Amino acid sequence: MLWHGEVAVRLTEVEAYGGARDPASHAFRGPTARNAVMFGPPGHLYCYFSYGMHWAANVVCGPDGTASGVLLRAGEVVAGLDLARSRRGRSSDRDLARGPGRLAQALGLGADQRGADLLAGGPLRLEVAPPPAHVSVGPRVGVSVAAEVAWRFWETGSPYVSGYKRSPRAPAI
DNA sequence: CACTAGATGCTCT
């Protein structure tokens, strides 16, 4: 469960990214100004801009010095619905945080939150919640390399996962 | 409802 101010999102879909060992990771080619956060201590927010219009939120999970992170791909807005709605504009409640870009927008994440500490007790904080009863595993989406690595996890049957274009059904692996 | 195509700007080479 990720909180930002009064808006809370229950995560329903995530993707794991290794560091130097993962060709699909931004950290594969070494640290840069953008991904430096991933090399830092865990529990920090790695926020980056992509496709010219969307932010994607990651949580650093490896120890200090090891690049690794988890991309928050989708979630369900469970608090601060009005605020999230106003940020997302006209959109059905189900689409408020379905997709990385939408998730970041609904939470109001951006350049200001880059590298923020999620465990410091500020307005932006990560809360541990019980895992969903059923979790599916599959290949990552939108990754051009190492797509065969099944490092994507989502809540089985949840309408809040992206699923995205092709394969609306959960590929059973 | 399902699918296709186009837009968009920051970041690294």
Place this chain on the structure above:
DNA sequence: GAGCATCTAGTGA
């Protein structure tokens, strides 16, 4: 100067 861990709008069934 090209690449992107994507979204939205618009068209067709």
